[in-house]
Amino acid sequence: MKQLKLSNQLCFPIYALSRLVTSHYLPLLNELDLTYPQYLVMLLLWEHQTLSVKALGKELRLDSGTLTPLLKRLESKKMIKRVRSKEDERIVNIHLTEQGSQLKIQAADIPNQIQCSMGFTAEEFKTLKSVIGGVLRRHAEE
Amino acid sequence: MKQLKLSNQLCFPIYALSRLVTSHYLPLLNELDLTYPQYLVMLLLWEHQTLSVKALGKELRLDSGTLTPLLKRLESKKMIKRVRSKEDERIVNIHLTEQGSQLKIQAADIPNQIQCSMGFTAEEFKTLKSVIGGVLRRHAEE
DNA sequence: TAAAATTAGATTGTGTACAATTTAATTCCA
DNA sequence: TGGAATTAAATTGTACACAATCTAATTTTA
Numbered sequence: 299m300k301q302l303k304l305s306n307q308l309c310f311p312i313y314a315l316s317r318l319v320t321s322h323y324l325p326l327l328n329e330l331d332l333t334y335p336q337y338l339v340m341l342l343l344w345e346h347q348t349l350s351v352k353a354l355g356k357e358l359r360l361d362s363g364t365l366t367p368l369l370k371r372l373e374s375k376k377m378i379k380r381v382r383s384k385e386d387e388r389i390v391n392i393h394l395t396e397q398g399s400q401l402k403i404q405a406a407d408i409p410n411q412i413q414c415s416m417g418f419t420a421e422e423f424k425t426l427k428s429v430i431g432g433v434l435r436r437h438a439e440e
Numbered sequence: 441m442k443q444l445k446l447s448n449q450l451c452f453p454i455y456a457l458s459r460l461v462t463s464h465y466l467p468l469l470n471e472l473d474l475t476y477p478q479y480l481v482m483l484l485l486w487e488h489q490t491l492s493v494k495a496l497g498k499e500l501r502l503d504s505g506t507l508t509p510l511l512k513r514l515e516s517k518k519m520i521k522r523v524r525s526k527e528d529e530r531i532v533n534i535h536l537t538e539q540g541s542q543l544k545i546q547a548a549d550i551p552n553q554i555q556c557s558m559g560f561t562a563e564e565f566k567t568l569k570s571v572i573g574g575v576l577r578r579h580a581e582e
Numbered sequence: 583t584a585a586a587a588t589t590a591g592a593t594t595g596t597g598t599a600c601a602a603t604t605t606a607a608t609t610c611c612a
Numbered sequence: 613t614g615g616a617a618t619t620a621a622a623t624t625g626t627a628c629a630c631a632a633t634c635t636a637a638t639t640t641t642a
Binding site: 304308309311315317338344345405408412416418422433 | 450451457461484486572573
């Protein structure tokens with residue numbers, strides 16, 4: 299039953315790599331008082347200023363069950379504001395606060411530090427990005 | 441600040457892929473009454489019959505804070521037994537039960553079904569396995 | 583050989599993930 | 613146009629992850 303050996307599976311390396319990458323973010327994000335998923339939300343907000351919960355969920359492939367409490371924690375840390383839309387009261391829009399906006403400056407060097415600490419070669423980075431990107435695109439529902 | 445755009449990061453595709461893969465296991469594992477991390481434990485036990493909590497943790501890169509409750513759940517489902525070692529009472533050895541052992545038969549086809557459902561090409565599979573394997577090996581502390 | 587250090591697991595507490603359900607608002611359409 | 617369907621978030625409940633701490637057993641070593 300060679301198929302069922304852990305070492306022959308692709309799933310496990312993917313799962314282990316994902317946790318390894320997150321663990322490398324941890325000390326850097328601790329300084330910003332962010333968790334890794336919270337950092338992903340902030341990345342999107344630094345880029346777009348304002349996004350609905352639904353839009354964040356679509357980008358990050360996370361549902362409201364994950365996002366609602368995460369966003370409440372970001373709000374309690376004064377990094378974002380949750381504002382229910384006047385035009386459509388089902389929608390909650392997420393805005394950066396001044397403090398959340400400023401955090402971008404402190405975060406500016408994180409990508410470099412991760413690149414360094416993970417020790418990806420340029421070749422590995424390119425290959426992983428392109429192969430994984432292709433797989434994800436095929437499975438994008440929309 | 442191009443560096444901080446989500447779409448330029450490698451971390452997010454890795455994180456998203458890991459969750460995508462897990463989501464493809466879900467319907468298959470539901471039939472065996474296993475979660476994905478529980479399935480990883482079972483894979484190792486089907487291969488080795490008996491492993492200590494520490495050995496499982498080393499293979500899966502998980503600590504006792506994750507494994508202890510997970511193993512208690514597997515035990516309550518009668519798939520494994522947790523037995524404290526007589527020679528060294530710090531050690532807890534995990535054994536398959538007859539039921540846990542039999543489950544291997546039902547699991548036999550899962551790798552094929554995942555290969556199918558994820559739609560990896562042979563090329564993608566090989567590339568991901570080799571590149572990710574290389575990265576993980578570099579970061580193995582042992 | 584007895585105190586110090588190490589080791590293996592368990593426990594505690596926080597923060598995701600995600601399925602399933604609920605609530606409230608909006609849109610569809612007979 | 614008004615009830616049915618849809619949509620956006622929130623809520624509920626289960627199960628990881630993982631840091632930090634704790635407990636008990638074993639090894640080290642002064």
